[in-house]
Amino acid sequence: MPPAYLAARRRGVPVVIHEQNPLPGLANRLGARLTRYVATTYAGTPLPHAVHTGMPLRAEIGELGGLDAAARAVAMRAARAELGLRPDLPTLLVFGGSLGAQRLNETFAAAAAEVRAAGVQVLHVSGLGKAVDVPVEGPTPYVVVPYVDRMQVAYAAADVAVCRSGANTVCEPATVGLPGVYVPLPVGNGEQRLNAEPLVRAGGGLLVDDAACTPDWVRTVVLPLLRDEAAVRSMGEAARGFAVPHADERLADLVDAAIEGVAPSTLRSVPGGAA
Incomplete structure (x- = not known):
């Protein structure tokens, strides 16, 4: 994944990261430094620019x-x-x-x-x-x-x-x-x-x-x-x-924000109490 992140940054292609686990892997720790569009399944995942979206499910x-x-x-x-x-x-x-x-x-x-x-x-x-x-x-x-x-x-x-x-x-x-x-x-x-x-x-x-x-x-x-x-x-x-319902929609919102170049802070919030 790091080569893809770096190639996208070089070409000016928006990068959106979704980290599934509370403890992020090396690839996403690097990738999160290259984009402000970072989604996490769990609240409190230690990544820069993290937005808590939950886990997209079927x-x-x-x-x-x-x-x-x-x-x-x-x-x-x-x-x-x-x-x-x-x-x-x-x-x-x-x-x-x-x-x-x-x-x-x-x-x-x-x-x-x-x-x-x-x-x-x-x-x-x-x-x-x-x-x-x-x-x-x-x-x-x-x-x-x-x-x-x-x-x-x-x-x-x-x-x-x-x-x-x-x-x-x-x-x-x-x-x-x-x-x-x-x-x-x-x-x-x-x-x-x-x-x-x-x-x-x-x-x-x-x-x-x-x-x-x-x-x-x-x-x-x-x-x-x-x-x-x-x-x-x-x-x-x-x-x-x-659980965080409609996580797929929140992640899609983040992708839209990245394409449009708007701040991730415009995303809908996770319901109170969800982790």
Whole structure:
């Protein structure tokens, strides 16, 4: 990216940067010095000229997040029917991105019998090319699929999600008001933990170390949460309050401002309380 930033500056082409993570990478730290049009997903990201826009998401995610309670209940029933889940059971979504997450796959495969015995059904997105050994038959559904290309349907079906915490993975469940239990990938500079921490502080999710994501943790933390409807509802409301709606429009406004050469301060503000 730095070569592109430098080439654009040399040719007089406007540059707009969007930094997804709370801790910016080297390329965007350099790029932010070359333009005054810098968007961030998180408030307080340490970049020059930063404007907090939130994370641009697909329209289907925003639409699901904008439903009222009655419409959301209809969407939930339709999503569960489409995915082979029962309409009347607490529902857990487990996913680790398109490539899956080996820790989540192993942990929930080992805990599957106990989860089902507790009356909790599961939609488990294993990742392409990865298997989760769970018996298909049983009174409580445990649906394993390698990939979901319409995540809004998976979110609509779920009461709680257990997942990694890439920036997009944190922002999507928050936008639809889905409580997340985040298991950061334990590599790199710890950016996945940093992604989830503001949402967790806001009350919209839980955070667990990768090494602590075990069948016993599922038993003692995840299952009690799914049984506590008031806690799930409260976390969902906090998650929705943390999210920044219409971030795509704010980023588009910033692009327009860059093209027109006007100050970024003319952009619409983020709703109060959003992080």
